[in-house]
Amino acid sequence: MTLLIKNGEIITADSRYHADVLCEDGTITRIDDDIDPPADAEVIDADGKYVFPGFIDPHTHIHLPFMGTFAKDDYTTGTKAALCGGTTTLIDFVIPGKDEAPKEALETWREQSEGNACSDYTYHMAVTRFDDEVEAQLRDIVDDGLTSFKVFLAYKGAFGIDDEELYRTLELAEELDVVVAAHCENAEMVSALQNKLYDAGKTGPEWHEPSRPVEVEAEGTRHICSMAEVTGAEIYIVHLSCADALEEAVEAKMRGVNVHVETLIQHLLLDESYAQHEDFVEAAKFVMSPPLRAGDNFEVLWAGFENGLIDTLGSDHAPFDTEQKKMGRGDFRKIPNGIPSLEDRVRMFYTHGVATGRVDLHRFVEVASTRAAQVFGLFPRKGTIQPGADADIVVFDPDYEGTIRADTHNMNVDYNPFEGMTVRGRCDAVTVRGTVQVRDGEFVGEEGIGKLLKR
Numbered sequence: 001m002t003l004l005i006k007n008g009e010i011i012t013a014d015s016r017y018h019a020d021v022l023c024e025d026g027t028i029t030r031i032d033d034d035i036d037p038p039a040d041a042e043v044i045d046a047d048g049k050y051v052f053p054g055f056i057d058p059h060t061h062i063h064l065p066f067m068g069t070f071a072k073d074d075y076t077t078g079t080k081a082a083l084c085g086g087t088t089t090l091i092d093f094v095i096p097g098k099d100e101a102p103k104e105a106l107e108t109w110r111e112q113s114e115g116n117a118c119s120d121y122t123y124h125m126a127v128t129r130f131d132d133e134v135e136a137q138l139r140d141i142v143d144d145g146l147t148s149f150k151v152f153l154a155y156k157g158a159f160g161i162d163d164e165e166l167y168r169t170l171e172l173a174e175e176l177d178v179v180v181a182a183h184c185e186n187a188e189m190v191s192a193l194q195n196k197l198y199d200a201g202k203t204g205p206e207w208h209e210p211s212r213p214v215e216v217e218a219e220g221t222r223h224i225c226s227m228a229e230v231t232g233a234e235i236y237i238v239h240l241s242c243a244d245a246l247e248e249a250v251e252a253k254m255r256g257v258n259v260h261v262e263t264l265i266q267h268l269l270l271d272e273s274y275a276q277h278e279d280f281v282e283a284a285k286f287v288m289s290p291p292l293r294a295g296d297n298f299e300v301l302w303a304g305f306e307n308g309l310i311d312t313l314g315s316d317h318a319p320f321d322t323e324q325k326k327m328g329r330g331d332f333r334k335i336p337n338g339i340p341s342l343e344d345r346v347r348m349f350y351t352h353g354v355a356t357g358r359v360d361l362h363r364f365v366e367v368a369s370t371r372a373a374q375v376f377g378l379f380p381r382k383g384t385i386q387p388g389a390d391a392d393i394v395v396f397d398p399d400y401e402g403t404i405r406a407d408t409h410n411m412n413v414d415y416n417p418f419e420g421m422t423v424r425g426r427c428d429a430v431t432v433r434g435t436v437q438v439r440d441g442e443f444v445g446e447e448g449i450g451k452l453l454k455r
Contacts, residue, residue: 001025003434004037008046008395012053012384013366021051023391026433031387042436044429046395052365053385054088054392054430055346058372059181059238059262059314062092063112067327067336072319072412075116079450080443081343081410086427088119088392089382089453090342091372093150095126095159102127102137106146110452117450118443119432120392122376124181126150130165135172145454147377148179148236153220154289156187166224170233179260179375180228181236184220184245185212185290194333205283206276208332209291217290218244225252225259234258236375239316241267241290243300250309260375262312263301265345269352270417271295284325285415287335288316302358311371313349317342319413340413344404344423350396351424377455391434400426400441410443 003023010019010031022030022041037043062078064071073081082090092113096105102125113121125141127134127149138149151169152159161169173180194211197203202210221237225248228235237249240263249261272294274286286292304310318338328335341348346368353359359367373383381390402423406416430438437445 001434002038002041003044003391003431003436004035004041005044005046005051005393005395006035008049008051010051010385011361011365013362013370016361021385021393023393023431023434026391028385028387028389028391031385044395049428050361050396050398051385052086052394052396053369053383054394054432055086055369056372056378056383057082057087057090057315057317057342057345058312058376059316060090060092060342061316061318061338062090063109064095064318066318067334069320069324069327069336071338072321074412075113076118076447077410077412078317078342079118079121083119083430083432083437084410084427084441084443085343086346086394086396086430087342088394088430088432089378090119090121091376092121092123093126094123096128098128098158102134102141106141113450113452115448118437118445118447119450120453121450122146122453122455124148124150126152126159127161127165127169128152128159130161130168135168138172139176142176142178147177147455148181149173150181152183153224154183154185154187154190156191160187166227167231170227170231174231174233179234179236181238182224183238184217184224186216186219186223189216189219198331198333203330203332205280205287205328205332205335208275208287208335209272209293212289212291214242214244214293217242218248221245221248225249225257228259229255229257236260236262238262239264239267239290239314240310242293242297246300246304246309260311261304261309262314263304263310264314264316265341265348266292266316266339266417268298268301269348280329281322281325284328284335285322286339286417287325287328287332287337288318288339289337302353305353305359305363305367311367311375313345313367315341315345319411321414339417340411341417343409343411344416344418347423347425348418351422355424378453391431393431394427395429397426397428398424400424402426
């Protein structure tokens, strides 16, 4: 298939210019002025629009068993939603149960994704226990092209690992040149605080944040950074939510620790008051971990993007509907954690970052696409527009204005955390390896064309 995108303004992490982009057989083959369309080419006129590299979401949970239920999206609905929001590659998490072998879990995720995904994807491999069997399987998994692990310094008794297991995981990662993504809290502190609050009759969603305060996240961040400093491992802090945790990560960077930082669109725009709503269901919709924080953290996190202290923007997409959220009525500890944001991550970042002048267009592309590709071994195949790169392209209309509504989004969940908010810009056309998957902001493409990316 041949595709020609004409008259657009190409924006990458380090360049900006007007040119046409020719895509053949899934890759970008030529970038030049006024390219004549080949006879078999489909032509997209991008006059007056930006041409971005496809965006990369480094943190999603499409298939997710959690607290006795499953996230509502599957790889078809989830990747359609991603594409309508401009995300052409996502990195999902394979999370084995405590007694499950990594390869067994990996096969489960592959069965869910292969032939169903509409965008490209890859995985982080979670380490939920560490022993000789797990180590041997992790070595094979890395050899097969999945080069990032995930550890939980949280969820005691479920996904969390102890310090000996953490140390051995980081040692192996350093040996194999693998990045370790880390959920940073202190599992023991969380468990103690949750039980103390519950025993005191404090059972509603508003007590979720006090059970995981900023001190708990900061301590977890300091802990993983210290472990990385000793082992020499490269680490990636996921969903950092507050100034206290960012300070720990920055101090570690200054000591030479190889640490990258991710935050979420939720932590830039939604504060703790959403989970304090007097109606249980309305409050439960906004329960996630780490929790939504006080609004004075917003400016610190935005500044982290401006000054380069925060590397990437994720969604931590974990879609549980209102019926599932009701599982925690009378016990906030049982509310499925997660806020759906896969579809709106990029548009809300553009609206509140670029359109307000907080973030320039190059930094926008870097944190929403390029940096994730670099950290996780996908660059320059993904994350940029240049000859030889995959033809994952977003034609973006910066003049579009709309309103976010659950009844028009593509995520398979019955609410949207940004309901009623105005959004600037729209992903008019989105391609995956040269195949047009989105037109006029709507999915019109082929299901099941997504590929598992080896890294």
